[in-house]
Amino acid sequence: MDAATRERFEEFYAVVRRIPRGQVATYGQVAELAGYPGRARQVGRALGLLPPGSDVPWFRILNAAGVISLPRGDGFERQRDALRAEGIDVTDEGRVRLRHIRFLPGSE
DNA sequence: GCGGTGACGGTCG
DNA sequence: CCGACCGCCACCG
Numbered sequence A: 001m002d003a004a005t006r007e008r009f010e011e012f013y014a015v016v017r018r019i020p021r022g023q024v025a026t027y028g029q030v031a032e033l034a035g036y037p038g039r040a041r042q043v044g045r046a047l048g049l050l051p052p053g054s055d056v057p058w059f060r061i062l063n064a065a066g067v068i069s070l071p072r073g074d075g076f077e078r079q080r081d082a083l084r085a086e087g088i089d090v091t092d093e094g095r096v097r098l099r100h101i102r103f104l105p106g107s108e
Numbered sequence B: 001g002c003g004g005t006g007a008c009g010g011t012c013g
Numbered sequence C: 001c002c003g004a005c006c007g008c009c010a011c012c013g
Helices: A003-017 A027-034 A040-048 A074-085
Strands: none
Touching: A003 A027, A003 A040, A027 A040
16 A cells, blocks of 8 residues: 555545544545545545544444445444444434434534 | 455436 | 446455
8 A cells, every 4th residue: 555545544534533423424425525536435445444443433434325334244233333322323224314414514 | 467346426217 | 216337446366
């Protein structure tokens, strides 16, 4: 991984850290806010590299449909539990009401 | 270097 | 609501 990529991933993390408790954002939104529109895929890649116990709230990131994108399994359940732990309604399928809890810059 | 893969997403039908 | 297509890009075999 080159320096430019690491730098970009750090910028993604910085955006994710700004998302308030109880709110969520989409991969594409994080990429856009970081200044890299169209690179939603790399946001997922970056979040996947986070070590356990990171201060980056990776679990507040969902896909554009408002659904957890992690494949079913331990990771999927950890994210679902983390969201519920902060009062967010999440269906067993991992869907939230995006329109109601989406992070909107400026409404912080 | 090439092709496939995947924590993605907008557009169309 | 769903699937197909295409654009995106780091990583892997």
